[in-house]
Amino acid sequence: MLGAAVVIFLALLLGLAADLVYQAAPAFAHFGFAFVTGTQWNPVTTSYGALPFIVGTLETTAIAMMIAIPIGLGTALSLAYLLPKRLRLVLGTAVELLAAVPSVIYGLWGLLVVAPWSRTIIEPVIGFIFGHSGPASGPEIGIGLLLAGIILAVMVLPTMVAISRDVLMAVPSEQIEGALALGATRWQTLWRVVVPHARTGILGAVTLSIGRAFGETMAVAMIIGNTPSLAHSLFSPAATMASIIANQFTEAVEPFELQSLIAIAVLLLVMSLLVNVAARLLVRSVGRTHVSAA
Amino acid sequence: MVDQPEVASATLDALPPAAASSEPEPESILMLRKVSVSFSGKLAVRDVTFDVPEKRVTALIGPSGSGKTTLLRALNRLHDTVSSARVTGSVLLNGTDIYGGALHPTLLRSRVGMVFQRPNPFPAMSIYDNVVSGLRFNGVRKKSLLDEAAESALIAAALWESVRNRMTARAGVLSGGEQQRLCIARSLAVEPEVLLMDEPTSALDPQATRRIEELIDELSDRVTMVIVTHNMQQASRVSHRCAFMLMGDDRAGELIEVGPTDQIFGSPTDQRTSDYVQGRFG
Ligand SMILES: Nc1ncnc2c1ncn2[C@@H]1O[C@H](COP(=O)(O)OP(=O)(O)O)[C@@H](O)[C@H]1O
Numbered sequence: 001m002l003g004a005a006v007v008i009f010l011a012l013l014l015g016l017a018a019d020l021v022y023q024a025a026p027a028f029a030h031f032g033f034a035f036v037t038g039t040q041w042n043p044v045t046t047s048y049g050a051l052p053f054i055v056g057t058l059e060t061t062a063i064a065m066m067i068a069i070p071i072g073l074g075t076a077l078s079l080a081y082l083l084p085k086r087l088r089l090v091l092g093t094a095v096e097l098l099a100a101v102p103s104v105i106y107g108l109w110g111l112l113v114v115a116p117w118s119r120t121i122i123e124p125v126i127g128f129i130f131g132h133s134g135p136a137s138g139p140e141i142g143i144g145l146l147l148a149g150i151i152l153a154v155m156v157l158p159t160m161v162a163i164s165r166d167v168l169m170a171v172p173s174e175q176i177e178g179a180l181a182l183g184a185t186r187w188q189t190l191w192r193v194v195v196p197h198a199r200t201g202i203l204g205a206v207t208l209s210i211g212r213a214f215g216e217t218m219a220v221a222m223i224i225g226n227t228p229s230l231a232h233s234l235f236s237p238a239a240t241m242a243s244i245i246a247n248q249f250t251e252a253v254e255p256f257e258l259q260s261l262i263a264i265a266v267l268l269l270v271m272s273l274l275v276n277v278a279a280r281l282l283v284r285s286v287g288r289t290h291v292s293a294a
Numbered sequence: 295m296v297d298q299p300e301v302a303s304a305t306l307d308a309l310p311p312a313a314a315s316s317e318p319e320p321e322s323i324l325m326l327r328k329v330s331v332s333f334s335g336k337l338a339v340r341d342v343t344f345d346v347p348e349k350r351v352t353a354l355i356g357p358s359g360s361g362k363t364t365l366l367r368a369l370n371r372l373h374d375t376v377s378s379a380r381v382t383g384s385v386l387l388n389g390t391d392i393y394g395g396a397l398h399p400t401l402l403r404s405r406v407g408m409v410f411q412r413p414n415p416f417p418a419m420s421i422y423d424n425v426v427s428g429l430r431f432n433g434v435r436k437k438s439l440l441d442e443a444a445e446s447a448l449i450a451a452a453l454w455e456s457v458r459n460r461m462t463a464r465a466g467v468l469s470g471g472e473q474q475r476l477c478i479a480r481s482l483a484v485e486p487e488v489l490l491m492d493e494p495t496s497a498l499d500p501q502a503t504r505r506i507e508e509l510i511d512e513l514s515d516r517v518t519m520v521i522v523t524h525n526m527q528q529a530s531r532v533s534h535r536c537a538f539m540l541m542g543d544d545r546a547g548e549l550i551e552v553g554p555t556d557q558i559f560g561s562p563t564d565q566r567t568s569d570y571v572q573g574r575f576g
């Protein structure tokens with residue numbers, strides 16, 4: 001019974017991957033490795049390079065994590081240990097409800113509400129800090145890499161907070177009391193004992209969030225500006241692997257265009273699976289250092 | 295780290311001189327005065343009054359549920375973390391009431407250490423980091439100081455020889471008995487005046503238990519210990535004084551009798567103590 005279910009799901013995954021690879025094969029065969037390293041995406045000249053989208057995906061995810069990890073961990077700690085009981089319940093429920101918001105609504109909110117803030121406040125401030133050069137160069141138009149990263153951060157927060165809170169609360173009270181009994185303050189106990197003890201689970205929460213950010217399509221497609229070139233600045237419009245597929249799939253009529261989009265899908269699938277496997281290995285190696293049951 | 299001024303032992307002078315007649319009697323480092331603990335209004339320990347002599351081992355004995363752990367945790371204010379818990383009465387550490395507001399709980403806990411029923415080393419830290427964790431909590435940063443303290447605490451806990459070459463290994467590689475000695479070393483590194491131990495050998499095998507008992511004996515000339523045990527042999531082996539607790543009719547733990555260990559085991563004044571130490575119940 002269980003064995004059959006495993007076989008069915010594995011077959012589904014393999015079948016899906018095989019079909020994608022089959023359909024993408026002409027593009028891979030035609031462009032070779034240059035498909036991964038190429039920076040041009042131009043149907044008119046039949047040049048298809050996926051690098052801008054790979055980089056765009058990694059960049060938006062990195063921005064999202066830089067925002068979401070500190071906020072998520074801080075919120076999780078507050079929910080697990082710091083806030084009064086009643087506030088924990090209210091804030092906890094609010095965070096969980098955020099997970100129920102459809103992604104297209106995050107996209108709309110990003111476009112209509114956050115983009116103007118980004119253009120008038122966030123980007124000018126960051127531009128000022130970096131002297132309007134390097135990662136903060138170029139016109140401050142509101143949409144682009146940075147906005148996509150911000151919205152992705154909001155979207156992954158509920159998962160990150162919920163899992164981190166649960167693993168933080170699962171830290172045995174003997175650990176907490178052990179630290180307190182040595183004269184630790186509450187803050188020291190949290191940062192030096194509770195968080196390290198929960199690091200495996202927190203890592204899991206971050207990994208899941210990375211996977212989610214890699215694959216998020218709708219909201220990103222609405223706010224990233226959909227420009228198929230390497231972004232040179234946080235303020236540049238860009239595209240991710242998921243957003244380019246969603247944007248161009250329905251009108252892909254040129255030679256190799258559809259096959260190239262499916263080839264990107266194959267790469268995205270591989271990246272997502274790799275993140276997952278890497279995280280599992282990492283989690284296992286960290287988990288092995290746990291104190292043997294006393 | 296803590297801004298509260300240390301209170302001089304002036305209050306001690308106000309108390310009646312205890313045992314002024316027999317001069318080798320040590321001073322009392324801890325004095326419990328009508329200590330009661332309740333959880334959500336329900337009494338778990340009622341009106342316990344006794345003194346803990348300095349640099350002696352005092353055993354808290356009594357059947358399961360008689361409030362030994364609860365009383366012990368009142369001595370380093372660990373009940374502060376339990377919102378339903380309430381402690382009344384006073385506990386004087388060298389004359390200062392630890393509940394009086396003059397002694398910050400974190401400072402108190404670096405002076406009154408605790409070893410728990412199950413070994414609880416920090417699994418994310420190395421053996422070395424575990425030993426010096428208390429010092430770091432208390433703001434010590436200097437490597438040479440930490441190294442020195444780690445070595446002497448591990449020597450005192452009879453663990454130095456077995457871990458000196460693997461200080462960077464995780465604490466989890468140690469056996470249960472070694473983990474408990476690591477926890478003792480971790481407490482000793484802070485140089486507490488009092489060490490509270492809650493059934494420190496109940497999770498260990500007989501061999502490891504014997505080593506901890508030897509250790510308690512060795513340590514007794516440098517630190518005051520209060521040890522909870524439900525093992526009569528252990529109490530008689532390691533302690534100088536015994537306090538016997540029992541549940542009252544309302545299930546709140548009470549102190550029945552306290553005195554030198556020989557007396558508690560040889561000629562107790564209360565029939566219930568006599569029944570208990572002879573293994574007739576509990
Ligand atoms: N955190 C707590 N909340 C509620 N009741 C508690 C708590 N801790 C201890 N008690 C109660 O206090 C009583 C004494 O328990 P304890 O001190 O653990 O006994 P002992 O250590 O002597 O076996 C028990 O009846 C127990 O139910």
Ligand SMILES: [Mg+2]
Pocket residue numbers: 362363364
């Ligand atoms: Mg107990």
